[in-house]
Amino acid sequence: MIKMKQATINDVARIAGVSKRTVSRVINGSLSVGEHTRTKVQNVINELKYSPNTQARGLASSRSYLLGLIYDNPDALYLDSVQRGVLEVCSNLGYELVVHPCRYQSPTLVQDCLRFISRSKLDGIIVLPPVSELEELAQALKDSGRAYVRLSSVALDEPCHIVVSDDRAASAEMARYFAQLGHEKIAFITGPQAYKSTIERMEGFQLGLSAYGIQLRADWIVEGDNSYEKGIECARQLLLASERPTAIYANNDQMAAGVLKVAHELGIAVPAQLSVAGFDDNMLASRVIPSLTTIRRPVRQMALLAATKMIMSIENNDKGAEQVAAKVAPTLVVRESTAKVRQS
Amino acid sequence: MIKMKQATINDVARIAGVSKRTVSRVINGSLSVGEHTRTKVQNVINELKYSPNTQARGLASSRSYLLGLIYDNPDALYLDSVQRGVLEVCSNLGYELVVHPCRYQSPTLVQDCLRFISRSKLDGIIVLPPVSELEELAQALKDSGRAYVRLSSVALDEPCHIVVSDDRAASAEMARYFAQLGHEKIAFITGPQAYKSTIERMEGFQLGLSAYGIQLRADWIVEGDNSYEKGIECARQLLLASERPTAIYANNDQMAAGVLKVAHELGIAVPAQLSVAGFDDNMLASRVIPSLTTIRRPVRQMALLAATKMIMSIENNDKGAEQVAAKVAPTLVVRESTAKVRQS
């Protein structure tokens, strides 16, 4: 097996009998190249299996063809979806995706991320929630002059820099669904108060309920942290109280699974005696018994939109990025864990 | 906010009053630099917050400081662990991680991967199972002259190129556990026959059982594909038959969850009437009711080892890579889904 050196632009130029400038034009799809010349060069490129050296190209044009993905979410069951989605858009345009897992809690988070993007000379950065909600990071991203897109539940940036998931509307839909099932004694387990998604989902839910004249009792709003363990803890608090809700909406599927666990321990039948719902539609939701009614986030679609915006920003200088849709709608998925309230 | 151009090696050289060659030596930790000169240069570097341009460096040294991760496995939690593990080792050495999701089934898989590594000029590639088991890809990797490490359940490459998870031994342990619980009527739901892990887990299980004089009945070995849905299908087949096993071991947690689902539907109590176990210890295992007895794969540790091997290969030319441990041992995690067989 002979170790061939990769063909360079010079090889192509020499063999095609043109200057490298012309080859460069062909590569970059310049319009000012004669039809004849173009095909001639293209043929040589194909024969030599030539593909431009990304590093050299980057060095000369100060572009890296590298996109970054900053994420934290510990139960990022959608990480794979995001990565595939982004690459589906970017891969055949010549971009690669560099990942940067981090910790939302870390005191050096912003600094770390900045070192990451400047060291890698990224052309663009996609930031997932909840890290995406850090204004300090966003400002630094803006200052860096690089393209970036944030995913969030709130439109906390200009249209070209954000893709929002309308968690508020989705939660309102869940509220409507609960109300229509006849539930009135409803509890809500929140996520971390620092997250925008927590606020959106809670307010959306309350708003939705109020349309049916239902109001959440203060002691039936308990603060969770999106973890399974905390879900269990909160569920205990709710289900061991003197008066019990007939339905519990948890800020995510993890906590909803915790509620199922506690209900099972206490011998409370779901959904006969208690309806339970979550948010995310991650793997758990459909596997757990009873399967969870939840809200499905169109993760893949968000990734596609974010990637499209990024490319627009990079190649068309923000002009077109604003045209790309910026909002997606999560949808209600009804499964086994919810039912009409039982007359008691 | 002034947009500062990044300082270059020239700036450092000029200000420090030395040649850029010397600065380069300092950066790369060359030994042949005077102590005085070194500290002088280092000070300027710190003051200017200079960090070398990866692209230029790569162009000159034909190294990219980019590592690639080729994967197919849809389980995102696993993916996150791997990514974090690899970066923990490589990040402060200046490497970044580029991801390449792919489809094991795709006819152009090998070709895609090769285009990926050659286009990105990766210094090294880590391949996760089951893609790691493709010999055609491995050969191509070898031919490319790049460093690479495969993760698998079998030692299908030289020590410097592989990290193996001893699924066979782990399965044998599960067999011992089952036997000690008194089970004799045991069924096994396999993974895809094409995967090495499937064979290892099945053979390990059979070997372990045979130590107790137990043999798997042929009709109690059913072929699954590691999906939840197929798990359900296989479970139906096993549990609706005239004679029922008292224990089912599934090739992964997804399918085990499917077994729980069917058992629940059929009113078969787990673990009272049926013991169920899986493999992986993914999020599902601990969340499901009853929680699953399973085998925990030390994913993080595997990632660390793989990354360490990679770095060794890249920087010390395979010499040291062989010294790094190449095998990890998954461990039995006992939860609620298994119990002593009931005398009937």
Place this chain on the structure above:
DNA sequence: TTGTATGCGTTATCAG
């Protein structure tokens, strides 16, 4: 429409 010359920020060669 095509070509020439120069620079991008490093590393590497070879002297001193």
Place this chain on the structure above:
DNA sequence: CTGATAACGCATACAA
């Protein structure tokens, strides 16, 4: 131990 100087492969003013 240190320093000029030539690659590295490509893009881009500037010419022609």
